[in-house]
Amino acid sequence: MDVLISGAGVAGTALAYWLRHHGFTPTVVERAPRLRAGGGVVSLRGEALDVLDRMALLERVQELNTRPGGAACADRRGSPYHLEILRADLIGPLYEATRQEVEYVSGDSIASVEQDPAGVRVTFERGRPRRFHLVAGADGLHSRTRSLAFGPCERFIRHLGMYTATFSLPGRLRLPGSDRLHGMPGKAADILSIRDNAKAYAALHFASGPLAYDRDDVAQHKRIVAGQFAGEGGPIPLLLEEMSRAQDFFFDANAQVEMHHWFSGRVVLLGDAGYCAARTSGLGASQALIGAYILAGELAVAGGEHPAAFAAYEQEMRGFVAEHQQIGREGADRFFMGMPAQEAPGMIAAGTRETARTHLVRLKDYAPSFAARWPP
Ligand SMILES: Cc1cc2nc3c(=O)[nH]c(=O)nc-3n(C[C@H](O)[C@H](O)[C@H](O)COP(=O)(O)OP(=O)(O)OC[C@H]3O[C@@H](n4cnc5c(N)ncnc54)[C@H](O)[C@@H]3O)c2cc1C
Known part of the structure; x- marks a missing residue:
């Protein structure tokens, strides 16, 4: 059963892994000419780490925790815990775990999707048209798949009134420790130094x-x-100079995606494309990993019967997505009150304001049984 995944971010690569695991044949199309491994720090809540554990990637990710010693609680299965990792350190292992068995097409994008009772005919901006049984949109906040199958962006995106840019800094800058470096009305600069100052990342919010x-562009x-x-003092001129040189610059709105349904016929959305919780939630990567695991698992359990699988996926996810979106809105409010937009990671790990409020999702064990039943 062929599934086209649009987008090779966290959600797309993780879905490719789990679909392959269950016996489906995923193809991933990525608009960028190569894997987009940039970005700053993303945080992972307990169930997302459980997903990585089930992919045998947890140890590797734990080693790359940007705050060693500060983040993990003891019991992975029982109590919630949390760690932070560079987005690149997550994307790399996810891609490595799939690239041998999954077809990746870079530098292309879906141009149209046409559904019929037997499948979906997809045309591409560059490649020849192809048919798939299902299409999964994992192409981020500004999802092309969502626009094509559900309607224009403006209908679903809720802007939270701020933008963020992230980029890496050379270690030689020796900027102070981490977190909020410079706050101004309606603007802020955060620096995160990791690995004994060998690497540092800046985030500029306005x-x-x-x-x-x-x-x-x-x-x-x-x-x-x-x-x-422009015109700000302190470390800002230096940061702007480094920004002008940065190769891994990332810039986007702090916004959420709100939809009544994440599927329409044979097209389904996951990750930021379907339910972005905003950068200020810090939970986008977790949602992407958990969503990929549940979507593939429900498809397997349903024997590829997508209407039942998509409905079950939505039901499993809705509760904690709503909680994450609430956290995202509160994060934006904190920014407007002059506080760090995200909870300090130490607080999350130790006292756990976020985790206390987000209910745990017990991940089901989806047996890899689909392949044995297809074709029906
Ligand atoms: C380069 C980059 C840097 C980021 N940096 C941060 C950060 O510092 N902090 C943070 O909190 N979040 C960051 N994010 C967002 C974060 O990765 C997501 O919120 C989260 O991981 C959910 O992942 P996702 O896979 O749904 O979306 P994303 O990680 O955004 O991945 C979407 C993928 O789809 C691809 N794509 C987009 N349009 C198309 C198209 N038409 N056809 C095919 N492919 C398409 C994109 O190139 C990307 O690879 C970043 C995202 C990217 C792409």
């Missing part, structure tokens, strides 16, 4: 309503950020 810009994004911070 308040703004929706801006019109070309999402592919990185030079324009850098100009927008530089304009917002």
Whole structure:
């Protein structure tokens, strides 16, 4: 059973892994010419770590924890725990775990999807048209799949009034420890130094309503950020200089995706494409990992019967996605009150304001039984 996945981010690579595990044949199409492994720090809540454990990737990820010693509680299965990792350190292992058995097509994008009772005909911007049984949109906040199958972006995106840019800094800068470095009304700069200052990442946040810009024009994004911070003192001029050179620059709105349903016929959404909780939730990567695990598992259990599988996937996910989105909104409020947009990771791990409020999702054990039953 052929499944096209649009987007090779956290959700797309993880879904490819789990679909393959259950006997499906996934193909991943990624718009960028190569894997987009940039970005700053993403956090992972307990069940996401459980998913990584089931993929035999947990040990590796734990070693790359950016706050060693500060993040893990003892009992992985029982009590919630949490760690932080660079997005690149998560994407790399996910891709490595799938690339031998999954077809990856880079530098292309879905152009149209046409559903019929037997499958989906997909045309691409560059490649020839192909047919698939199902299509999964894992193509992020501005999902093309969502626009094609559900409607225009504006219908589903709720803007939370701020933008964030992230980029790496050379270790030689020796900026102070970590966290909030510089706060200004409606703006903030965070620095995270990791691995004994060998690496550092900057995040620049500013308040703004929706801006019109070309999402592919990185030079324009850098100009927008530089304009917002022009004239600020302290470390800002130095950060802007480093930003102008940064190769791994990432810029996007702090926004959420709100949808009544994450599937339409044979097309289903996951990760930020379907239920982005906003950067200020810090939980996008966790949602992507858990969503991929549950979606593939429910498809396997349903023997590929997508209507039942998609409905079950939605039911399993809805509760904690709503909680994550609440955390995302509160994170944005904290920014406007001049506080760090995300909870300090130490607090999450130790006292656990977030984890106390988010109910645990008990991951089901989905036996890899689908392959034996297909074709029906
Ligand atoms: C380069 C990058 C850096 C990031 N940095 C941070 C960060 O510092 N902090 C943070 O909290 N979150 C960051 N994020 C977002 C974070 O990765 C997600 O919130 C979370 O991991 C959920 O993952 P996702 O797979 O749903 O979406 P994403 O990780 O955004 O992945 C979506 C993927 O789909 C691809 N794509 C987009 N459009 C198309 C298309 N039309 N056709 C095919 N492929 C397409 C993208 O290139 C990307 O590879 C970043 C995302 C990216 C892409």
